[in-house]
Amino acid sequence: xxxxxxxxxxxxxxxxxxxxxxxxxxxxxxxxxxxxxxxxxxxxxxxxxxxxxxxxxxxxxxxxxxxxxxxxxxxxxxxxxxxxxxxxxxxxxxxxxxxxxxxxxxxxxxxxxxxxxxxxxxxxxxxxxxxxxxxxxxxxxxxxxxxxxxxxxxxxxxxxxxxxxxxxxxxxxxxxxxxxxxxxxxxxxxxxxxxxxxxxxxxxxxxxxxxxxxxxxxxxxxxxxxxxxxxxxxxxxxxxxxxxxxxxxxxxxxxxxxxxxxxxxxxxxxxxxxxxxxxxxxxxxxxxxxxxxxxxxxxxxxxxxxxxxxxxxxxxxxxxxxxxxxxxxxxxxxxxxxxxxxxxxxxxxxxxxxxxxxxxxxxxxxxxxxxxxxxxxxxxxxxxxxxxxxxxxxxxxxxxxxxxxxxxxxxxxxxxxxxxxxxxxxxxxxxxxxxxxxxxxxxxxxxxxxxxxxxxxxxxxxxxxxxx
Ligand SMILES: [Cu+2]
Numbered sequence: 090x091x092x093x094x095x096x097x098x099x100x101x102x103x104x105x106x107x108x109x110x111x112x113x114x115x116x117x118x119x120x121x122x123x124x125x126x127x128x129x130x131x132x133x134x135x136x137x138x139x140x141x142x143x144x145x146x147x148x149x150x151x152x153x154x155x156x157x158x159x160x161x162x163x164x165x166x167x168x169x170x171x172x173x174x175x176x177x178x179x180x181x182x183x184x185x186x187x188x189x190x191x192x193x194x195x196x197x198x199x200x201x202x203x204x205x206x207x208x209x210x211x212x213x214x215x216x217x218x219x220x221x222x223x224x225x226x227x228x229x230x231x232x233x234x235x236x237x238x239x240x241x242x243x244x245x246x247x248x249x250x251x252x253x254x255x256x257x258x259x260x261x262x263x264x265x266x267x268x269x270x271x272x273x274x275x276x277x278x279x280x281x282x283x284x285x286x287x288x289x290x291x292x293x294x295x296x297x298x299x300x301x302x303x304x305x306x307x308x309x310x311x312x313x314x315x316x317x318x319x320x321x322x323x324x325x326x327x328x329x330x331x332x333x334x335x336x337x338x339x340x341x342x343x344x345x346x347x348x349x350x351x352x353x354x355x356x357x358x359x360x361x362x363x364x365x366x367x368x369x370x371x372x373x374x375x376x377x378x379x380x381x382x383x384x385x386x387x388x389x390x391x392x393x394x395x396x397x398x399x400x401x402x403x404x405x406x407x408x409x410x411x412x413x414x415x416x417x418x419x420x421x422x423x424x425x426x427x428x429x430x431x432x433x434x435x436x437x438x439x440x441x442x443x444x445x446x447x448x449x450x451x452x453x454x455x456x457x458x459x460x461x462x463x464x465x466x467x468x469x470x471x472x473x474x475x476x477x478x479x480x481x482x483x484x485x486x487x488x489x490x491x492x493x494x495x496x497x498x499x500x501x502x503x504x505x506x507x508x509x510x511x512x513x514x515x516x517x518x519x520x521x522x523x524x525x526x527x528x529x530x531x532x533x534x535x536x537x538x539x540x541x542x543x544x545x546x547x548x549x550x551x552x553x554x555x556x557x
Pocket of ligand 1: 489540545550
C-alpha cells in the first residue's frame, strides 16, 4: 500500500523542479527575530484517564502553566522565522531534556544529553531559545530515559505557522500514540526484551490525543487541515480515510509542491502527515480515519460534518509555500555508509538517562544505546556546506524509522521503490532496503541519528555525525 501511494506521489511531483534552491537554511538560521515573550514550559507527573475507564497514575507530561487542566502536552505554536523562547523547568523525579523533532535549530538547543547539553535535574531549569526556519508540523519529546518518559506521555505537537499558508475552514491536529496499560489501567512493563529485538513492544491501549477513538466536528462541505503526528514509541501506522476525499499537502513537515490524492500512507514513529480533508455535505455525516496495518482496520479518530454545507472544492487549494532548502550538489557529494544490523555485543552500562540493559542493534557495527555518555567516535565528520550521501542499508528483517537531528535530507534512490524526492528528517527504511539520502551539511554541531522505535534506539541503533 505504501509503495503504491508513495509511487503515485512521485509521479505527481516528478519533473516539476521542486525543492529548488531556496533562501538557504543558514540565512534563516542566523536570523534572530525580536525576542519572543518566553513561555513557561514544565515537565510534571500527573494522573490521567487514558483508557476511558480508570485513572492511570504516574503519567509524565508537559504543561505551559501551573494550573493546566488538560493532562495532554500542549500543542506549541511557533512562527517560522520568529524567535521562540521557553523557560523549561523539570518537575519530574528524574532528569530530562527537551528535543524539538524536525526543527533545524542551533545545536545547543537540540536537547541531547552528553552531546549538546547536560541533562536537567529535578527542580532545575533550562532556557530553550531558537528560531524555527521551517513552517509545518513537528513535535517535541525528551531525550533522557526516553522509553519511560515518552512511553508515559511526554510527546507533544508543534505547529510552526507560515503567514502565507492557505486559510482552511478548520484545523485538527492528532497526536497518535498508544499506552502500555494493564487491565487495571496502570502502566505495565514498558518493553519485553524479545520484542525489543524484533519490531518493538506495542501498547495495549490505542490512542489519539489521549483519547480512545475521539470524535471531532468540522463544517459540512468544508476544507479541514488534518495534522497527523506519529509519536508512539513503536507503532507504524498505515492510515486510510473512509467517507471523504483528501489530498496530501505535506509529509514530515515539508509541503508537497503539488497536493496529491490521498489513498493510504504509512507513517512511522517520528513522521508526520498533513492532509487536506473535504468534509461531506450532509450534516451529521461521519468520516473515519482508520489504521489498516497490520490487518483488521481500527478506527483512530472520526470527524462529523456540522451545519449546512460550505460547498468547498478540494481543487481550490493550492500547494503550501515551500520551506527554504539548499539543494544537494550531487556531483561533488561524498558518500557515507550507514549499515543497520543486529548485534549482541556491548550491553549497555547503567546511565542516569536510563538503559534497557540489552544490546540488540548496531549502526556500522557499533551499538550505542543513546542517552548515555561515551558514544565513542562520531560516525562521520562532515564539512560545513558540503554535500554528502548516506548509503543507508538495512540488513535486518525489520523496518526502522531513521531520524536525523538538526538537518533535513532528500531521498535520492532506493532499491525497493521509486524514490520520492521527499525532504525529511525521518525515513522509514524497509527490510532489505538500500536507500540514498543526500544532504548539505548546513548546521554545525554533533547531531544524533537513530531509529525512532525507541527500544531500538535504546538498545544500540544510535550514532552521531559531527559537522564542523
Ligand atoms: Cu528500529
